[in-house]
Amino acid sequence: MLQRIQSIYLLAASIVMFGLFVFPLAKDVSVAPGVLDGPMLTISVTGVQTRGGFSDYKQTETFAALPIVTVIAALVPLVIIFLYKNRKQQIALCYSAILVFIGYSFWMAQTVKKVVGEITLEYxxxxxxxxxxxxxxxxxxxxxxxxxxxxxxxxxxxRLR
Known part of the structure; x- marks a missing residue:
């Protein structure tokens, strides 16, 4: 049955992962620390956008693999929903999805760290x-x-039967 609470949790997990395309990983990172009018970076799953001074953002770098893996990772919870007849397989895929998401989080953090470089990322x-x-x-x-x-x-x- 698709109307179980775990289906809602898995659907929400998938929507949250697709939210990575909307929300940035890091925003307004100053390329030249101490310079207020300098270029600012916004890092998202799709790439790096640069804003010079007070102008609009323009795409300076595009990531190839990160958006593809994000879509695949976001589809995993949706696939788990439709395996409702086999709960053991659902449990195994939940374990796998958690491990994949932990690895994906590490990969995202390393990507941001690579783009930012020596600059310390503040809260x-x-x-x-x-x-x-x-x-x-x-x-x-x-x-x-x-x-x-x-x-x-x-x-x-x-057991009751």
Whole structure:
């Protein structure tokens, strides 16, 4: 059945991962520290945008693999939803999705670190995108717990027969 609570958790995890295309990973990172009017970087999943002075942002660098992996990672929770007849496989895929999201988070952080370089990223420069994978992991853990409760309920019902 698709109307279970874990389906909502998994759908929310997928939507949160697709939110990485909307929210930046790091914003307004100064290329030249100490210069207020200098170029500012905004790093997102799709690439790096630069804003020079008070002008609009322009795309300076495009990432090739990161958006593709983001789409694949965002589709994993959707796939898990439709495996509702096989709860053991859902549990295994939840474990796998958590591991994939942890690796993906590390890859995102390393990408931001590589772009920023020697500049220290402050809290005010961190974008919402850096925290979305953590939120997605939490939602998958909630779905995992709900799937385990369903499995326990089915086993107890089988014992009663």
């Amino acid at each position: 005010r420069n961190m974008g919402i995108g850096l925290f979305l994978t953590s939120l997605s992991i939490i939602l998958i853990i909630f779905a995992f717990k709900a799937i385990q409760r369903d499995e326990k309920l089915v086993k107890s019902a089988d």
